[in-house]
Amino acid sequence: MGLKMDRRKKYTRYVLKESFIKKMHEKPLSSITIKEVCEMADINRSTFYSNYKDLYDLLSQIEDEIIADLNNTLSSYNYNKDDEAIQMTEKLLEYIAENQESCQVLFSEHGDPAFQKKVIMLAHNHLLKSWFPGSSMPDENKQYLTLFIANGSIHILQTWLKNGLKESPKEMAELITKLATKGVSAFQ
Incomplete structure (x- = not known):
């Protein structure tokens, strides 16, 4: 069970990072919202916050x-x-x-x-x-x-x-x- 969670957590972090980078291609960090990154990653906000404090932490x-x-x-x-x-x-x-x-x-x-x-x-x-x-x-x-x-x-x-x-x-x-x-x- 622990291995499955590790893989899931790695995947979650991967899609959040990829979505965040895609958003940064479009506009500066100060204009990006956590909501936009989560929607693009198809991850809910609580999952984001269980991995990162904010977008600056992710960056x-x-x-x-x-x-x-x-x-x-x-x-x-x-x-x-x-x-x-x-x-x-x-x-x-x-x-x-x-x-x-x-x-x-x-x-x-x-x-x-x-x-x-x-x-x-x-x-x-x-x-x-x-x-x-x-x-x-x-x-x-x-x-x-x-x-x-x-x-x-x-x-x-x-x-x-x-x-x-x-x-x-x-x-x-x-x-x-x-x-x-x-x-x-x-x-x-």
């Missing part, structure tokens, strides 16, 4: 899952090697492509700017830890460089999502890695 849980997944991917690679940097970036972009609908919303103007900042800081911290072991570059410059790369990469990602993922994750990974490691000189 927070969606964001936290994505942050955890991104962190796990970033933690499993060594960025010092160009091949691994491309593979890691490609894995991240594959994850984003697989979760395109959620990511399009979360990285769009309807998304939470705090979430986007968390993703930037996650990338920044991973780059800072792994790109500069033994480097004589001043710490302040390391900070600026990794923030520049993380912010630029997020904006490339947003444009890629907005354009409907026309390029493959591998093509985008190569582009981002080239820009991060060689800058404009990679294209001259």
Whole structure:
């Protein structure tokens, strides 16, 4: 009986998340009601409240899952090697492509700017830890460089999502890695 309830609860959360993301494609969070999400998910309001406090709690849980997944991917690679940097970036972009609908919303103007900042800081911290072991570059410059790369990469990602993922994750990974490691000189 417990297994059946677990599956039912997972399904309920899944349909609520999917319905919520669809609504966020249509309008900003501040204009979405729990009633609309429940109607779209074909779930009653009491079921919603047994899973989430409010829409912000639902959004927070969606964001936290994505942050955890991104962190796990970033933690499993060594960025010092160009091949691994491309593979890691490609894995991240594959994850984003697989979760395109959620990511399009979360990285769009309807998304939470705090979430986007968390993703930037996650990338920044991973780059800072792994790109500069033994480097004589001043710490302040390391900070600026990794923030520049993380912010630029997020904006490339947003444009890629907005354009409907026309390029493959591998093509985008190569582009981002080239820009991060060689800058404009990679294209001259």
